[in-house]
Amino acid sequence: MLGPGKADLLEHIAETGSISGAGRAMGMSYKRAWSLVEEMNAAFREPLVLSVRGGASGGGASLSDTGEAVLAHYRKVVALAASAAKDEIAAIRALLSDIPDEK
Numbered sequence: 001m002l003g004p005g006k007a008d009l010l011e012h013i014a015e016t017g018s019i020s021g022a023g024r025a026m027g028m029s030y031k032r033a034w035s036l037v038e039e040m041n042a043a044f045r046e047p048l049v050l051s052v053r054g055g056a057s058g059g060g061a062s063l064s065d066t067g068e069a070v071l072a073h074y075r076k077v078v079a080l081a082a083s084a085a086k087d088e089i090a091a092i093r094a095l096l097s098d099i100p101d102e103k
Contacts, residue, residue, distance in 0.1 A: 001043040
């Protein structure tokens with residue numbers, strides 16, 4: 001229902017005010033971005049993203065109050081998990097080979 005990519009998409013929608021702009025910022029097509037928004041909106045009791053179709057005044061998208069809350073909770077969970085697992089993460093990093101300029 002929500003993972004790092006969808007959370008990033010929500011964040012970009014909040015920043016750009018646009019599903020297409022958020023998709024572009026992430027190197028993803030509008031169709032893919034819209035599909036992910038539809039999945040998230042269907043998974044929660046209330047939509048996470050509110051959108052207005054284009055037209056003379058233009059369209060746009062924003063996070064609903066629920067979307068903002070879900071994103072904040074998700075980011076907190078990630079931060080808590082990273083903090084709790086810092087020793088294990090460091091142990092895994094120590095086992096990685098050196099790959100300059102790559103993830």
